[in-house]
Amino acid sequence: MTGWLGDHAGMRWSPGLDEGLSQAVIVGGPDRTLAADREGHALCVARDDARIHGLDQHLVGTVQHCTYWVVDASEATGDDWEWSPPRPLIVGASSDTFIALSAALQWLDFLREHRFCGACGHVMRPSLSDRGRQCGQCGLISYPRVSPSIIILITRGDELLLARSPRFVNGMYSTLAGFVEAGESAEHACHREIFEEVGIRIHPPTYLGSQSWPFKHSLMLGYRAEWLSGEIKVDGVEILDAQWFHPTRLPPLPQHASISRGLIDHFLLERGYPMTRDSA
Ligand SMILES: [Zn+2]
Known part of the structure; x- marks a missing residue:
């Protein structure tokens, strides 16, 4: 059954892997918004776009032949971005874009909600062994919630x-x-x-x-x-x-x-x- 958006049989989707022939960056804004273009579609930018200079680029994964990254630009000032609630962008997308946006949004949620350890309150950092985030004090590793x-x-x-x-x-x-x-x-x-x-x-x-x-x-x-x-x-x-x-x-x-x-x-x-x- 393939009557809904997502990663169906035959679709190449490698979470957390950079194996694409092209690269694109999804831009997250305040209050769980995403950057959109004038037509109301999600906006992806190049990795060297000046507007995301200095922001950490987090690897989302490769969908079909494009590797997606996501940045948190929620602190951005000025009028560089048009922010949109995620639902119309995601629900109106094709399956490959749906996967990239959905994964990027969930990855941003994870970063925002796991800045500190849930056990001891210490700062969390990227785990060296996998895609989790690990507490520098007690060693607890957290992963995106599903x-x-x-x-x-x-x-x-x-x-x-x-x-x-x-x-x-x-x-x-x-x-x-x-x-x-x-x-x-x-x-x-x-x-x-x-x-x-x-x-x-x-x-x-x-x-x-x-x-x-x-x-x-x-x-x-x-x-x-x-x-x-x-x-x-x-x-x-x-x-x-x-x-x-x-x-x-x-x-x-x-x-x-x-x-x-x-x-x-x-x-x-x-x-x-x-x-x-x-x-x-
Ligand atoms: Zn801890």
Whole structure:
């Protein structure tokens, strides 16, 4: 399944390796923004661009044949940069740019949030043996945080269970999702989250693929499961509404970039229904 942005089979993506034929620098700004061009796309600059002179260039990795670096220019003054929130830049990108921007953003988060040791408070420095950051006092090594979440499409025959969260815009409905708790398997998280959020039981879920999602550091593990028993009950807080939707009367759906939409589209295709609605 490749119906969402990210590192699919056949794509060359080497995190933390400089093996590209070309080089590009992604520029991070204040409050998790990224530099953008006038057309609203992410702006990459050359490594010797005068505007990033003196800033540390951190290696992100090589996507296809381009090595990406990232700099933190959040202290920059003047009008050298047009800053944009990351979401429109990342969601509107191609898969290779999506990977580079997503990884760069998460790498900047890691640098900003691991300046000091979480155990003893001493200054952290790059580890000499790997890509982590290590405490000069107690030796603790930290790595960029990756938080596994399950995202699951529940079906009942031809119907799809889609839910509406208070943070969704435009009346959008989506698949259910939730974080995997410490000590829990992803499959267990599927059963638990579904019962907690909509009060139903499901058959064993089938794994369909994953997506790195940098809002903020999620690894979305995509599943599908068939309804087993129970009627939909929502708490009205985390989930405002959830319904069984027939493919011929779907609500506004998430954008095509997301694994959520990929799971829905895959099901519609499999059942022979047209993928009618566009992005919400
Ligand atoms: Zn320490």
